[in-house]
Amino acid sequence: MSYFASAHRHTLRFNLASLGLPKASSLLASLTLASWALAGCQATEAQNKPIQTPDFGEHVIIMDPTMPAAEVQNKLDAIFKLQESNQFGPERYAVLFKPGVYHNKVRLGFYTQLLGLGQFPDDVMLQGGIQVEASWHDGDATQNFWRSVENLSVTPDNGTMQWAVSQASPLRRIHVRGNMLLDDNGGWSSGGFIADSLVDQQINSGTQQQWLTRNASIGSWTNENWNMVFVGVKNAPESKNWPTPPYTVVEQTPLVSEKPFLTIDGSGQYSVFVPALRKNTQGVSWQETHVPGAKLPLDKFYIAKAATDSAATLNAALDAGKHLLLTPGIYKLDAPVQVKNPDTVVLGLGIATLLPTAGNVALTVADVDGVKISGVLFDAGEKNSEVLLQVGDKKSATSHAQNPIALHDVFFRVGGAAVGNATHSVIINSNHVIGDNLWVWRGDHGNGIGWATNKTKHGIIVNGDNVTMYGLFVEHFHDYQTLWNGEYGEVYFYQSEAPYDVPDQQSWMNGSTNGYASYKVADHVQHHKAIGMGVYCFFDTNTSVKLHSAIEAPSGPDIHFDHITSVSLGGTGEITHVLNEQGERAYDKNYVSRMISQ
Template structure:
């Protein structure tokens, strides 16, 4: 993520949304957390309002459900955790006893109640089923953690229901243990619905409706944000869903948090207040690490007239309507983002943003630029003036499909809308008439929740199901195989797939119309040959009428831990649409280093007629991007070369110093790309040189427009922009521009 000193535009002050500042400073100390636990457990503490009737109870850490072993109902049956499967052995009736306590009866026999064995008060006493007799060891107080989860405190012992040793295994019997505030003692309690089309979205989805008080909603929002504000490489994932209506709330969006409206258009949900991203956690308001979050399908009427979305990569802003202005930085540095299918009534102010793509949107106006601002199929945007200022505008988007999205119909049933393909389009898809799209009911989906296995997911795919992947981190011991045409794989809350033992994470057959959206692929510690493969080698079928599309598909190699993958993404099928992808070999975090998080290439495109909008590829150790297919098109490309070559000898492409960021194969006869930026920051060894940023055959139908290279802080050299043209970028001349090639 590039660094840039603040500009005058960036220092323009805007009103802060309520509660936006000082959140990090308000974080509880360990002592304060312990004190709050003691207060909550004290006699007379208010009981949380858990759902009544029939519920499921799932551990927040591993997503597994409270389960009666083998569906038995006999006294002494172990109460265990097990992968959620929807059976009645995992359904519990909540019945009030007295003074805020409840008992939990199993649905197979509601008289059989969750019971601490032998009326014990000891740590690690096991929990079982036993016929209810009014014992204190059979009663529990649900204490709200503030984020929709509960700890369940036994009336007899004062100890918490607990997953022993925080195990993630099936069939582990639960115990009671001294309350300690860990995730092993936090449970999501979810009503079992019988409404047609309703679905359990798992423990990490918060659903709000206008009947709820603003204070209740705000409390939940603030709790999620406090957990996620600085949680850059954590395991928690969250989706926040608003049913149609009007809300008066401040929605501060942290890491791995996706905020969604459930209406048929963004105007179905209006937030009076803010839906915003700040950079308070990384002073001085540095937004260059504000990754992995998103806002979709909402309208916002910002307090003070201006909202803020200060982000860098992997932070999609889609199907949004801002009834005011939008600021894209927070006064400090910021490093690129993506707006699509949106409307901003007022002005968009880019501030310190170094690069940005705006696609199929309608703006009141735009102000600001630094290195590379690209506008495709959008209205109210600047004309092409690259490089001064560096605006590049393409009037129409040649071929697009908007991202599928979750909604509710008039009966309250969940559906997924799949928008159609558009050609030569301009403006947002939803501003004139009812939004087009195919509606898919929940009966066509397998809802993937924490604890689901790769085998279960593949069984669902083989049965013809789509996937709705709820927020969580999913380890895969077998490759996910998408083989059916028109399959939808829709992730919520940055749902994350990690392949174990060096396998591929996902493969897609050479079929029509597959949609992969909202998924983060995170490399495992054993090298995978590829993480996402779209079409097998040799794919050749035409998909011109119904292309496969990749929306908000992100890849990470290292950062959260050691990760290794030779190539992150391979596109073999023809006519694929890439709609916002960040493919990243980690340059900071855990498990990073030249010989640690190894990755040769970010993406290889072998298919013909592939179109990419918003392609971000960073820090790979050889070519960042290799394009072998014909008639490819790229609209906005952002790259950083690897920071960490230890010396020039370690980073040589035969006799050539370094590897180009964007390589078009010599065999390609037709290719076009608009708005390309490549940056170097060789901080391990500033003497390292890259001969060029772009490498391509010199042919009349291989065309590049609006290219820029930057040596960040003069740390390293890119000698040429493309082939032997343009440049250098080095300690003397940081920025080099080239308008066109050839």
Template sequence: MRTRSRPRVTPLLALGGLLATLVTTAVSAPAAQAAALPDGWATVTAKHSGKCADAAAAGTADGTAVQQYACNGSTAQQWQFQATSDGYVRVNNRNDASKSWDVTDVSTADAAPVQLWSYSGGANQQWLPVEEAGGTYHFVNRNSGKCLDVPSASTADSTRLQQYTCNGSAAQSFGVDSTDIPPPAGTPDLGPNVTVFDPSMTKSAVQGKIDQVFGQQEENQFGPQRQALLFKPGSYDVDANVGFYTQVAGLGLSPDDVTINGAVHAEADWFQGNATQNFWRSAENLSVNPTGGTDRWAVSQAAPYRRMHVRGNLQLDDGGWSSGGFMADSKIDGQVRSGSQQQWLSRNSQWGSWTGSNWNMVFVGDVNAPANSFPNPPYTTVAQSPVTREKPFLYVDGAGAYKVFVPALRTNSQGTTWASGTPAGQSLPLDQFFVVKPGATAAAINAALAAGKDLLFTPGVYHLNQTLNVNRANTVVLGLGLAAVIPDNGITAMNVADVDGVKIAGLLIDAGTTNSQTLMQVGQPGATARHTGNPISLHDVFFRIGGAAVGKATQSLVVNSSDVIGDHMWLWRGDHGTGIGWNSNTADTGLVVNGTDVTMYGLFVEHYQKHQVIWNGNGGRTYFFQNEMPYDPPNQAAWTNGSTRGYDAYKVSPSVTTHQAWGLGSYCYFNVNPSVVAERAFEAPDNAGVRFRNMVTVSLGGTGTINHVINNTGGPSNSGSNVANLVAYP
């Protein structure tokens, strides 16, 4: 990801803690006093001050103060009441539902402060909600019999909540209000982080929820929150600004089944118009009538724009740089304006016209694509996509039943799957899926797979203490809302057997703190089966090493099976965030391909410490490749491959006799030590069957050198000549 500066550090609004101590009952208060509370997430508001109970500074660590603070809609002010026994509840925070209200030091004294602490079943972590006249509540601690209380009835922000002898005052009285929109009738349980909208809902209710989610996600680059906003067929007059870890999607079989009159857009206001860090979000399966005639999708990596119909124009930047988007199966009635987008892949889409270019714009199977003209302008155009399968998606049929549609395989295709009517494919009933919700264990997920279930991951972060084993042919694993899995204790997150037709879609695989040799494996080593008629496919599958926390993985993805389709993947060793450093978030290689006839569309691989991609299998094809070399080699000696300076961005092994690649870019930004040199970006055997078309290397700001584009040909890119282009090799 291209950036000259680090993100400004803007904590999610310091949130306030909230309420006062309440209650008036004792440790053994009878269950009869318990009152019904919202099933989902809710705010807790102090009656006397109108301020919200808040996890201070959006903290999730043990000991984080629970305070009152001006209500701001953030997840630090959202609470879940989970029943324990005898009418008591634990009160969990949405930022980390394992952390609950806790009276410090198991105290029974007046004025003992309330904090967040990992729930362990202690009586000091359990509260009895007692309903009052007017619908407010006081909360009585099970250990002390004392009430949640705002000290001295303060109205100030950041006043820490405490327990105090129950006295019936307004400082011990709290309103509880659900933050969730009640799901439409017939909606299945899709977990706490999915919101389903129905056209019968009021505009204010729908817009309010959209704004609430965007408010918490606009700058939330490395937070654990995940959201899916799903629209049932119909028309909506709303403006959906899409932040981090947010999926906005229609529930129709065609994108034209859901119409948004307004916008579905990604902006870069949070980063002063620079969209180079607008990652991890998606817009899917919607038609948009954009206000003013133009919508905006200013993004970089891991921000797919799929199955969209824009009845107007589409702008791909926000004034500053944008750096690497992906569009598929979409129709733009007007003009696509790429602006400052540095590179982009459009696949099987169409538009009225296209304007703009920068370094590497690639069009595969598109209608009205610009003519191939690399490097002036840098357009790479391939008339047809040789083999594709679109990403599976959730939809509601005409009878109101929720299903997952699996599009059919297409060969030598151009344009969208839906422009001529109902697309070809298969509908799977939702009861065929194990719906994975926050708190699900790896054992439960594996048991469902073993029982023949498909998987629907609802938005959340899932720690795995055992590898997920996908062994059955045609299994569908579909994630909503950028669902993330984290392998603990150095395991592999997912193994896919060498079988026909598995589809993995919409998952972020986040490396754990203990090194994993491999994060995901497709097919066992030495796999020999062919899957030409029903290949395994990976759609919007992203890998991350560091950024949210220290992460380590030697290899991110190893593909041993043949005929696999990769349909938009970003494999990223983090260059900013938490746990970043040459010796911290260690990672050798992003992608290793051993299978035959593997095809990749939209392959983004960045910052790994050795070869970024190693391709060992014959018959490989890549349509669009984007790479940044690691920013942080401390010196040349630390980043030398034998006698060769640096490592390749994309290496085709000497044994390979057939390979094709179109539209490839590799960039360096050696900001730790600008004297570092990469001898080349691409390496391939000198063989007529191995062909590279339209390559570019860039030294970002002249910070470092890529000496050659491919093998010993082309270049350099350095402080004197930032950009080097090469049309063909050999």
């Protein structure tokens, strides 16, 4: 092994078949073997230095390739049995796989995260596959939320990884050695998001209503419905005849930093890797020998636990200069968690959840450079909060262009688990913020649901300039769901549903206008761009309700909208126009209406 450790990683080539592993590109193979080799050398050097595993708590399960496959499988199956249909339960789990090969198949339920601990996805090889289906909901995957897989490779036992999900179910830094299927035997699904990933063969979107693929490399793509968006994707399908098929392709991703992730080295030392900012990119970030970024030792983090931590203890750790690692659980907060220091990382495991209990903000971010908030669900409490997440105290002229604030896999929920109230879910005041997969949801089913029960106004307000969103999902709020006041905003993929539960038209009027547009760009804004947008209605409590326009925006030479779709789901209600006064109506005789551009 010492020879491989000392060799340059780009020069390594070997036959994977000789190891009993599936074929992959020679570069990926090199990275994998070199990582294992280096890990072996590091382990040898550190064999006399015992490393104590951090105390992540009982809801973080660590798998080791030396464990018997049956033991690993039993643990995975036990979690799935608890979580398969546990849509609004309090349990949260993160399953961490140390580098190596696992002969297991994972069925993944609610509030469960699978995370490979290698430096590269192929350091953890899951030979058997990952499956998400919707048998618990009669094949309808439109409620398969709140789960994730990151930083590992998957070899499906039948050649196809099934990932029938909807919102808040991201895939990141994965290598699928085969095909992917995104539905469950023709049942509807309403996702989804995949980023920084390699799929060797075909992705079949099936009945998926919409999907965002960002910075990926795929073999091919088949099927479509309303809004399929590809940003910085190698081998994306052609889009020149939109909407036949409805593929929107942006060749390069203008500006993004990938999500931080937990990792381990050969000596057993844990750290969090924070990928660097990248500009004008296509394909995955991890096929280089040295991926740019910062490696933060775990001793720089405060490892939080929901059972024992409070706003006071979390703020004390932040004030001491620590980052936060939020282990799985529901953190009940009677005051805001305040992130004040630049470059602070707040990383949640297992869909860690922040729940304000006193009508307070759950988390605030000061107007400073480089903060990363990742893998967190904000859940509104019964007592109304004015806002759940606030980024920047107020609108300012401060630039973060060289080191943006980033929000990765950040989700918001008002009602569903219990009665919840929040006037706004997220307000972004800072400039140069990157949002990467946000689902902002006023609950439409579950507990505490009703027009006058889970009360809201806006889902998201953007006051900052140069804010960029990749994958913005905002649904069911009472007023404008998205209100954009800042200049030079850019959105790549937007999905929204009007509130289902409008009791009658008179209860939902914007002055003399029927309803509130889902996406509102303020009248004073002069520069804005949005690409690949879908706005839907389903007024199931009163089918005579109408929404005048899906999107409202000023006109001007630097206001651009491309590939916009409005849908009346099953013809249940009407969206009269797509953008301002333009576009045909979507209603029971014409479910789908489209506009190419403005």
